[in-house]
Amino acid sequence: MATTTGGTSPAPAMSMKLLVDTKAGRVLFAEAGKDVVDFLFSLLALPVGTAVRLLGRRSMPGSAGDLYASVQRLDAAAYLLPGADIGALLRPAVPSSIPLLCLPGPSSRRPRPSDSSGAARTTAATTATGGGACPTCAKPMTKKMYWARSGSGGSGQAAVSAATGRAKGFVQGVVTYTVTDNLTVTPMSAISSITLLNTFRVRDLSALQEKIVRIGYKEGLAILKASLQSKTVLTDVFLAHRAPRSAA
Template sequence: MEETNVSLKLLIDTESQRVLFAEADKNFIDFLFHILALPVGTFIALLTKQGMVGSLGNIYESIENLNATYLQPNLNKETLLKPKVHISGGGAGVPLLLPNVESSSTSSKKWYRCSRTYHSACYSYVTNDSSAQCPSCSNYMNDNVDFVDPSSTTNAGSSSGEGGYVKGVVTYMVMDDLVVKPMSTISSITLLNRFNVKDVGALEEKVVDLGIDEGVKLLKTSLRSKNVLTDVFLPMLTVEIENVM
């Protein structure tokens, strides 16, 4: 993932003290969608065991404390405690808003087949370890194979090169509970009616910038709240106002 400036334009109802929705560009939407690609172990490591709701943190701590003697000889604890996010296609170019998230492209891995590729029974097996033995003939599987990323072939004739998950020519609307949809004037007016906003003068726009701290807060809050934008950003804006005064 690459570090990118990410910002949101919040529409705040100052009377009810809540964020009605936010205007966001491609960068923020890519970040939100990429959360779904994170392994559970990455979540726990980011939020710390003490900050986890429920008992998943205890599983993480159990693995940390378990003597390597009890693990399978080919298993490294780090595989479970610090899993890499395997990216294929869309994940490339996502803003770096979460710390210590290691990623590796599927296409950058090495893949191997049995050297007896002429044998149909051997040809059906593939591995990412050249020391593995073919289940069919027991020969070493050390014949290099090139991996083809579907996204690279699909976009081969495209000049876009945007990466990420969504297109950048669109402005997106992000609701307080992180529902995402394309932005439109009609949908904005409909939402104001739905939220029963009587005094348009009580609405205020605020632009907030997101860094790693805000990314982690947003991730943590999204696991326990239906009012994510309000819970994350209103306290921050209140502190800024108090500091100015």
């Protein structure tokens, strides 16, 4: 399959199952697959500059947003050293080996072919045989790519690259994981679930309710933001009637 490369198309929404205490109005914990856990772990590798750019300077907790803005306003010609890469501060590179690190945009970008030097530009158009003309600008499509079926959607299957045969991400896909409200992640088991219920002092099991939620672009940004300022991330993001609260 030939295609053009360089852009990021929207990833499918992920899903996980919440256990909600309806009396307390909080999420006790969630049942999640590999795709969700890989996404949560990838937040730890997110550069601060990228986080500010994704969340927006004014919605970024703390002073990182103001620091980001100061770099934007600085007169590069007058104050930066020759050759200094300001883009590395405002748009820091994200390792391509980190899965789901770059949150998908709400819409895909317009496909473009490779330029005259052969360097790949923004992408989306594909063809079964190479050398065909791009439907957008008629330039040749020469970059060979491999199609890999995603393991997203909470199926628990690992995403595997057809090119390398190696699983992507951080955790095994044959395991279901428990994610607590403060984003503590552990392998799920019946015993651990009972222990958590005892920890939360749940006495009325009839007040417990399962809720399946989807994690797309909007929810991913909300989780990123809440993880920087809250100990009740899942409750803040997925229970709309609860106003987000900051950690003490």
